[in-house]
Amino acid sequence: MTTMPKKLTANSLEYHWLPFTTNRDFKQEPRLMVKAEGCYYWNHRGDKLVDGSSGLFNVAAGHGRKEIADAVSKQLRELDYSPHFQVACPLSFELARRVAQLTPAGLDYVFFTNSGSESIDTAMKIALAYHRARNEGQRLRFVSRERAYHGVNFGGTSLSGMVRNRETFGATIPGVVHMRHTWSPETRFVRGQPETGAELADDLQRFVDLYGASSIAACFVEPIAGSTGVLVPPKGYLDRLRAICDKHGILLVFDEVICGFGRTGKAFGAQAFGVTPDMMTLAKALTNGAQPMGAVVASTKVYETIVDAAPEHAIELFHGYTYSAHPAACAAGLATMDIYEKEGLFDRAAELSPYFLDQMFALSDLPVITDIRGYGMLAAFDMAPAGKPGVRGYELMKQLFAAGLHLKFTGDCGIVAPPLVAEKKQIDEIIGHLRQALAKF
Numbered sequence: 001m002t003t004m005p006k007k008l009t010a011n012s013l014e015y016h017w018l019p020f021t022t023n024r025d026f027k028q029e030p031r032l033m034v035k036a037e038g039c040y041y042w043n044h045r046g047d048k049l050v051d052g053s054s055g056l057f058n059v060a061a062g063h064g065r066k067e068i069a070d071a072v073s074k075q076l077r078e079l080d081y082s083p084h085f086q087v088a089c090p091l092s093f094e095l096a097r098r099v100a101q102l103t104p105a106g107l108d109y110v111f112f113t114n115s116g117s118e119s120i121d122t123a124m125k126i127a128l129a130y131h132r133a134r135n136e137g138q139r140l141r142f143v144s145r146e147r148a149y150h151g152v153n154f155g156g157t158s159l160s161g162m163v164r165n166r167e168t169f170g171a172t173i174p175g176v177v178h179m180r181h182t183w184s185p186e187t188r189f190v191r192g193q194p195e196t197g198a199e200l201a202d203d204l205q206r207f208v209d210l211y212g213a214s215s216i217a218a219c220f221v222e223p224i225a226g227s228t229g230v231l232v233p234p235k236g237y238l239d240r241l242r243a244i245c246d247k248h249g250i251l252l253v254f255d256e257v258i259c260g261f262g263r264t265g266k267a268f269g270a271q272a273f274g275v276t277p278d279m280m281t282l283a284k285a286l287t288n289g290a291q292p293m294g295a296v297v298a299s300t301k302v303y304e305t306i307v308d309a310a311p312e313h314a315i316e317l318f319h320g321y322t323y324s325a326h327p328a329a330c331a332a333g334l335a336t337m338d339i340y341e342k343e344g345l346f347d348r349a350a351e352l353s354p355y356f357l358d359q360m361f362a363l364s365d366l367p368v369i370t371d372i373r374g375y376g377m378l379a380a381f382d383m384a385p386a387g388k389p390g391v392r393g394y395e396l397m398k399q400l401f402a403a404g405l406h407l408k409f410t411g412d413c414g415i416v417a418p419p420l421v422a423e424k425k426q427i428d429e430i431i432g433h434l435r436q437a438l439a440k441f
């Protein structure tokens with residue numbers, strides 16, 4: 001029997017199943033981006049939109065950076081692909097060095113991945129391998145937090161604390177327990193780090209008391225929980241987690257996928273909040289969004305424990321991806337690091353932050369707003385829900401897109417993260433769009 005060729009209509013929007021999207025509604029009323037430059041997008045109708053979320057928190061140095069495009073193009077012509085299993089390309093070593101220059105002292109070993117989700121699953125496996133190398137292979141449990149977002153692979157889905165991301169997939173990995181999140185009504189409209197809430201870190205101690213420290217491999221937290229609405233850590237909270245981890249031999253992992261590369265006004269959340277983890281997960285702004293790439297940065301202790309435990313001539317970590325350290329991604333990463341350095345973008349973020357947060361918090365007078373939070377160049381506002389959660393947020397997102405603002409929403413929470421190259425003018429445009437649209441709710 002011969003199979004008839006499928007008749008797929010040219011230019012149909014039907015066949016791409018979009019991620020985290022209301023596919024049916026989208027296809028009735030598509031929102032297509034066709035061009036980007038600096039802090040702006042242009043949609044398929046030719047309308048200009050200010051980018052209020054740096055793409056998806058990754059385009060820190062602004063869109064259309066010629067230096068990155070040139071580096072990627074040159075690299076693809078010179079060496080389009082090299083495996084990184086038993087051979088390598090020189091660029092990845094240089095990029096690892098540049099990244100390690102920015103991370104806190106002692107966090108020096110960089111394992112490349114292709115996304116934040118892969119970084120999280122990689123860090124979970126490194127944590128397990130570390131304990132096994134120390135003959136503590138019974139440490140299989142992971143601690144994370146409610147309202148955490150650690151990507152969408154099975155490890156990250158299990159660590160995440162967002163019900164909609166978990167409930168559909170029932171079969172998340174066993175042995176993950178969640179601390180309480182750090183939002184409370186007391187912290188509403190607090191700018192920067194709340195004074196109260198450090199004691200919520202003692203949830204980790206409670207798990208130690210309940211399950212035994214010897215069963216816990218690692219504790220994962222985002223320094224600022226980003227995707228669930230910018231929950232800034234209370235003063236002393238991360239230090240307290242660090243102390244409990246140290247006391248009980250638990251690895252502390254900071255998921256810096258959003259916080260990393262200047263979003264907090266420092267290179268990483270670790271430096272912004274003065275706490276050094278044992279591992280950091282990175283992605284997004286590592287390549288300014290121009291190539292898919294992530295990384296796990298491990299401490300010398302973690303790296304050496306795993307590597308030294310393996311017999312000589314044996315592979316030390318049975319993990320890696322075909323596209324780990326892809327040459328084009330390395331080229332994009334190096335060009336991005338050059339831009340961050342030359343343009344001093346992390347300092348620039350620190351300088352622009354007070355203005356940005358002033359403008360964000362000025363929206364507090366709008367009746368529909370129930371909370372605003374922010375730190376560095378990252379802020380969020382909550383809208384009072386109307387009907388089912390998320391309906392209002394979705395409506396606002398569509399209205400803003402039509403009016404000229406691209407913004408990332410999680411339910412009824414809008415997350416604002418302008419590119420770090422933004423001027424006050426673009427901040428004003430973002431806030432202007434928000435005020436105008438929110439005032440109608």
Ligand code: PLP
Pocket residue numbers: 114115116117118120149150151152222226227255256257258283284
């Ligand atoms: N971790 C955090 C903190 C994130 O915000 C994200 C994505 O937003 C991820 C992990 C997953 O990254 P990716 O979408 O690149 O897999």
